[in-house]
Amino acid sequence: MATPEFIRAIRATAGHQLLFLPGVSAVVFDDEGRVLLGRRVDSGEWSIIGGIPEPGEQPAETAVREVYEETAVRCVVEKVILVDALPPVTYPNGDNCQFMDICLRCRAVGGEARVNDEESLEVGWFPVDALPELQEFALFRIKQALADGPTWFAPMTEH
Numbered sequence: 001m002a003t004p005e006f007i008r009a010i011r012a013t014a015g016h017q018l019l020f021l022p023g024v025s026a027v028v029f030d031d032e033g034r035v036l037l038g039r040r041v042d043s044g045e046w047s048i049i050g051g052i053p054e055p056g057e058q059p060a061e062t063a064v065r066e067v068y069e070e071t072a073v074r075c076v077v078e079k080v081i082l083v084d085a086l087p088p089v090t091y092p093n094g095d096n097c098q099f100m101d102i103c104l105r106c107r108a109v110g111g112e113a114r115v116n117d118e119e120s121l122e123v124g125w126f127p128v129d130a131l132p133e134l135q136e137f138a139l140f141r142i143k144q145a146l147a148d149g150p151t152w153f154a155p156m157t158e159h
Helices: 005-014 059-071 136-147
Strands: 019-029 035-040 049-051 074-085 096-110 120-126
Touching: 005 019, 019 059, 019 074, 019 136, 035 049, 035 059, 035 136, 049 059, 059 074, 059 096, 059 120, 074 136, 096 136
Parallel strands: 019 096
Antiparallel strands: 019 035, 019 049, 035 120, 074 096
16 A cells, blocks of 8 residues: 555654554445455555545545545445454564554445556456455455444453
């Protein structure tokens, strides 16, 4: 994912220290029940769409914006699927981040799926029974979106 300008400004003084950041991911379905995926430039892997909210931006706004920016698909948010603190990650440049992912189930309402920015190699619609190879991150979120249950939270640990 492209690094937002406000994160670059923070990094200018914070260096590579761990930043705890919001993240939003979107599981987007079309009227045929297919899921929208993008093959990422940074990893070459297929995944659901996601990104970092701009300061003051609501999570639903982030999902709608990111889906359009990356895929040219217009969508509406239907519900919160999960909230999950992801494990810390160190990027090749040495930056350390940990994301609090808010995943939203969305419904496509327009546009044609295509690569719409520099973050994706390919984008496309996939039947849920014929998905390309995906990391557990995306598979779990798709499963939760299909289950139509309550919002998922990690079990609390006792202190």
